[in-house]
Amino acid sequence: xxxxxxxxxxxxxxxxxxxxxxxxxxxxxxxxxxxxxxxxxxxxxxxxxxxxxxxxxxxxxxxxxxxxxxxxxxxxxxxxxxxxxxxxxxxxxxxxxxxxxxxxxxxxxxxxxxxxxxxxxxxxxxxxxxxxxxxxxxxxxxxxxxxxxxxxxxxxxxxxxxxxxxxxxxxxxxxxxxxxxxxxxxxxxxxxxxxxxxxxxxxxxxxxxxxxxxxxxxxxxxxxxxxxxxxxxxxxxxxxxxxxxxxxxxxxxxxxxxxxxxxxxxxxxxxxxxxxxxxxxxxxxxxxxxxxxxxxxxxxxxxxxxxxxxxxxxxxxxxxx
Amino acid sequence: xxxxxxxxxxxxxxxxxxxxxxxxxxxxxxxxxxxxxxxxxxxxxxxxxxxxxxxxxxxxxxxxxxxxxxxxxxxxxxxxxxxxxxxxxxxxxxxxxxxxxxxxxxxxxxxxxxxxxxxxxxxxxxxxxxxxxxxxxxxxxxxxxxxxxxxxxxxxxxxxxxxxxxxxxxxxxxxxxxxxxxxxxxxxxxxxxxxxxxxxxxxxxxxxxxxxxxxxxxxxxxxxxxxxxxxxxxxxxxxxxxxxxxxxxxxxxxxxxxxxxxxxxxxxxxxxxxxxxxxxxxxxxxxxxxxxxxxxxxxxxxxxxxxxxxxxxxxxxxxxxxxxxxxxxxxxxxxxxxxxxxxxxxxxxxxxxxxxxxxxxxxxxxxxxxxxxxxxxxxxxxxxxxxxxxxxxxxxxxxxxxxxxxxxxxxxxxxxxxxxxxxxxxxxxxxxxxxxxxxxxxxxxxxxxxxxxxxxxxxxxxxxxxxxxxxxxxxxxxxxxxxxxxxxxxxxxxxxx
Numbered sequence: 145x146x147x148x149x150x151x152x153x154x155x156x157x158x159x160x161x162x163x164x165x166x167x168x169x170x171x172x173x174x175x176x177x178x179x180x181x182x183x184x185x186x187x188x189x190x191x192x193x194x195x196x197x198x199x200x201x202x203x204x205x206x207x208x209x210x211x212x213x214x215x216x217x218x219x220x221x222x223x224x225x226x227x228x229x230x231x232x233x234x235x236x237x238x239x240x241x242x243x244x245x246x247x248x249x250x251x252x253x254x255x256x257x258x259x260x261x262x263x264x265x266x267x268x269x270x271x272x273x274x275x276x277x278x279x280x281x282x283x284x285x286x287x288x289x290x291x292x293x294x295x296x297x298x299x300x301x302x303x304x305x306x307x308x309x310x311x312x313x314x315x316x317x318x319x320x321x322x323x324x325x326x327x328x329x330x331x332x333x334x335x336x337x338x339x340x341x342x343x344x345x346x347x348x349x350x351x352x353x354x355x356x357x358x359x360x361x362x363x364x365x366x367x368x369x370x371x372x373x374x375x376x377x378x379x380x381x382x383x384x385x386x387x388x389x390x391x392x393x394x395x396x397x398x399x400x401x402x403x404x405x406x407x408x409x410x411x412x413x414x415x416x417x418x419x420x421x422x423x424x425x426x427x428x429x430x431x432x433x434x435x436x437x438x439x440x441x442x443x444x445x446x447x448x449x450x451x452x453x454x455x456x457x458x459x460x461x462x463x464x465x
Numbered sequence: 466x467x468x469x470x471x472x473x474x475x476x477x478x479x480x481x482x483x484x485x486x487x488x489x490x491x492x493x494x495x496x497x498x499x500x501x502x503x504x505x506x507x508x509x510x511x512x513x514x515x516x517x518x519x520x521x522x523x524x525x526x527x528x529x530x531x532x533x534x535x536x537x538x539x540x541x542x543x544x545x546x547x548x549x550x551x552x553x554x555x556x557x558x559x560x561x562x563x564x565x566x567x568x569x570x571x572x573x574x575x576x577x578x579x580x581x582x583x584x585x586x587x588x589x590x591x592x593x594x595x596x597x598x599x600x601x602x603x604x605x606x607x608x609x610x611x612x613x614x615x616x617x618x619x620x621x622x623x624x625x626x627x628x629x630x631x632x633x634x635x636x637x638x639x640x641x642x643x644x645x646x647x648x649x650x651x652x653x654x655x656x657x658x659x660x661x662x663x664x665x666x667x668x669x670x671x672x673x674x675x676x677x678x679x680x681x682x683x684x685x686x687x688x689x690x691x692x693x694x695x696x697x698x699x700x701x702x703x704x705x706x707x708x709x710x711x712x713x714x715x716x717x718x719x720x721x722x723x724x725x726x727x728x729x730x731x732x733x734x735x736x737x738x739x740x741x742x743x744x745x746x747x748x749x750x751x752x753x754x755x756x757x758x759x760x761x762x763x764x765x766x767x768x769x770x771x772x773x774x775x776x777x778x779x780x781x782x783x784x785x786x787x788x789x790x791x792x793x794x795x796x797x798x799x800x801x802x803x804x805x806x807x808x809x810x811x812x813x814x815x816x817x818x819x820x821x822x823x824x825x826x827x828x829x830x831x832x833x834x835x836x837x838x839x840x841x842x843x844x845x846x847x848x849x850x851x852x853x854x855x856x857x858x859x860x861x862x863x864x865x866x867x868x869x870x871x872x873x874x875x876x877x878x879x880x881x882x883x884x885x886x887x888x889x890x891x892x893x894x895x896x897x898x899x900x901x902x903x904x905x906x907x908x909x910x911x912x913x914x915x916x917x918x919x920x921x922x923x924x925x926x927x928x929x930x931x932x933x934x935x936x937x938x939x940x941x942x943x944x945x946x947x948x949x950x951x952x953x954x955x956x957x958x959x960x961x962x
Contacts, residue, residue: 448556
């Protein structure tokens with residue numbers, strides 16, 4: 145029922161979601177967003193898939209790999225790129241570096257692997273600033289498609305490489321106005337209805353009150369992840385909590401992604417704030433206030449009845465037993 | 466003049482035998498419920514004693530009642546500023562231990578205990594927690610001077626007595642006591658009503674019964690503190706306060722309240738009094754020495770033509786005026802002046818009056834230590850009463866011993882006069898001297914005797930027919946608001962509109 149509603153209400157969902165019902169059944173995937181432009185409802189699925197593959201320069205790969213491309217685009221591009229390092233490693237030809245078995249295990253549960261001490265997993269974790277990768281519990285068919293797609297990327301790497309710089313060359317300019325709008329958006333409910341960022345995140349920046357401690361401090365996130373990483377995560381959050389918070393029609397608009405990225409760039413100052421501002425002062429005020437209230441209580445009700453009127457009578461009678 | 470009718474009561478303490486039947490009748494009818502186990506809307510105390518709840522008369526502890534404040538009176542424990550300060554923490558409230566922790570016994574253990582060397586026992590269990598408890602107090606723990614080192618000796622009314630006077634009271638030969646049954650006084654100037662932040666307590670227009678609206682009560686418990694007689698109780702189960710309702714459902718159907726109906730000693734009288742509501746403030750703020758006179762003065766003569774006319778103008782039914790004329794309370798309190806209010810210094814103008822007990826000395830110990838039960842006359846005069854006058858004055862007249870003496874002299878005159886009639890061993894001079902000393906006559910003492918000893922049910926309880934259909938008119942003039950239904954003001958706000 146919920147899935148059907150999603151379908152109807154969200155016309156920006158492109159073909160792959162319609163063609164892969166398995167993928168729809170997983171909430172993380174359900175609520176992720178494609179960054180492709182909205183496609184009119186009536187457009188034929190085949191055409192759409194073709195166009196998508198064309199952008200990635202993969203028109204020649206088999207149909208199954210096209211599905212893999214879609215899955216890759218939908219779930220991985222927030223952090224990974226083909227042909228370049230981003231938040232995560234370049235995945236071009238990753239199937240040659242690691243066994244299929246290892247990749248499946250890693251995609252489904254990288255954090256568990258790091259905890260269990262898998263050498264390669266820990267190495268990647270250390271190399272990429274200890275950034276955790278969310279778990280993607282793909283079904284076997286989807287996993288096969290994804291790996292097939294990744295395997296295909298190794299050979300026509302040149303083709304991908306020629307395509308990729310063209311995409312990156314688009315100059316992204318942040319204006320002061322963008323930063324200001326981002327600062328406002330960070331602290332307010334977003335246009336799609338999603339909760340404000342500050343609910344869970346803290347950013348140590350001028351004009352921003354201390355934020356939540358539920359999720360990571362984002363002061364220096366721009367330095368860790370770069371423009372593409374930040375914009376990618378904002379556009380299609382791969383983290384379950386964020387995916388749930390900004391799913392179901394509450395996604396950020398492109399403009400919001402742009403402005404918030406601009407703001408996070410401006411906030412990035414390279415330092416690592418230990419605690420949000422004012423936390424110690426808050427503790428001090430809290431303790432001081434409590435002491436003041438207790439003192440007031442002691443003064444206002446100094447003549448209260450402290451024990452039963454019968455206390456002395458009962459005490460004496462118990463003594464005489 | 467703003468004449469209202471008030472159901473009032475007289476308890477004749479010389480007739481009380483301390484059987485607690487009234488308490489049980491009340492408990493069975495009204496407070497045999499969860500949360501109300503500890504409440505005794507009617508209780509019988511032994512005096513001297515600390516009472517229930519312990520030391521309820523000591524307003525230094527409980528801050529109940531009114532205190533004189535210049536020309537007016539103010540609540541001792543509540544009021545605007547004090548009430549606001551204490552609204553979330555009322556610091557002078559009695560705790561459960563001050564009443565007592567109600568308990569029952571595990572009677573089933575007597576039948577279900579396994580066979581053993583000892584008799585099975587029924588252990589006491591708390592009615593509040595259900596746990597086994599060690600019973601430390603009950604609602605009449607000081608009954609018949611039980612535990613007098615702790616209870617009788619701590620009686621609050623001993624404050625004006627010297628240590629020697631107090632000591633003499635506890636000599637075995639002089640030891641004395643009497644019973645003091647108490648219910649809600651349904652006061653004319655009720656502190657509980659004044660203290661309620663929710664406006665849940667009200668005095669019924671037609672008969673002055675003070676009631677707590679269980680819908681509006683918000684459990685602030687200011688009334689528990691404010692009532693100097695500690696007759697407003699908090700029900701821990703319902704979260705509302707409760708008090709004696711003077712069995713108004715019984716009164717409305719012409720029956721006496723359960724406690725009065727069941728009274729074995731027939732000590733209780735109930736009737737209507739007419740009073741001038743405009744004078745309440747003036748009377749409540751009278752100087753302490755004039756309090757009793759001022760209060761008795763507020764009750765009006767129901768035979769006076771002016772009073773009757775004013776009462777009718779105020780919407781009081783003819784049947785109620787007739788009941789006021791027949792009221793035994795009017796006779797005891799106004800005509801004969803032998804019933805006095807309990808602790809008038811609390812300034813709530815209680816409507817329950819007590820005929821003080823005589824407690825005559827029937828014997829004495831002479832210099833040789835011989836216990837002599839023969840005195841020259843049967844009653845050696847009220848001066849030899851076993852309880853000091855000051856003690857009774859502390860209870861009933863805010864310290865005025867002369868007034869207590871006068872009442873006791875009159876009661877003595879009734880007894881002397883009746884002895885002359887029935888036994889005939891007293892001379893006319895002796896009887897006349899007693900009558901004169903009491904400023905009374907044979908006719909009056911005969912009337913007192915009749916109402917005290919021979920009164921029928923109908924004479925003791927003169928209950929006016931309930932005119933519930935008219936009661937609304939006494940509170941508001943419905944004609945004024947007819948046609949204004951929904952919006953508007955009956956009384957324009959002072960700030961204008």
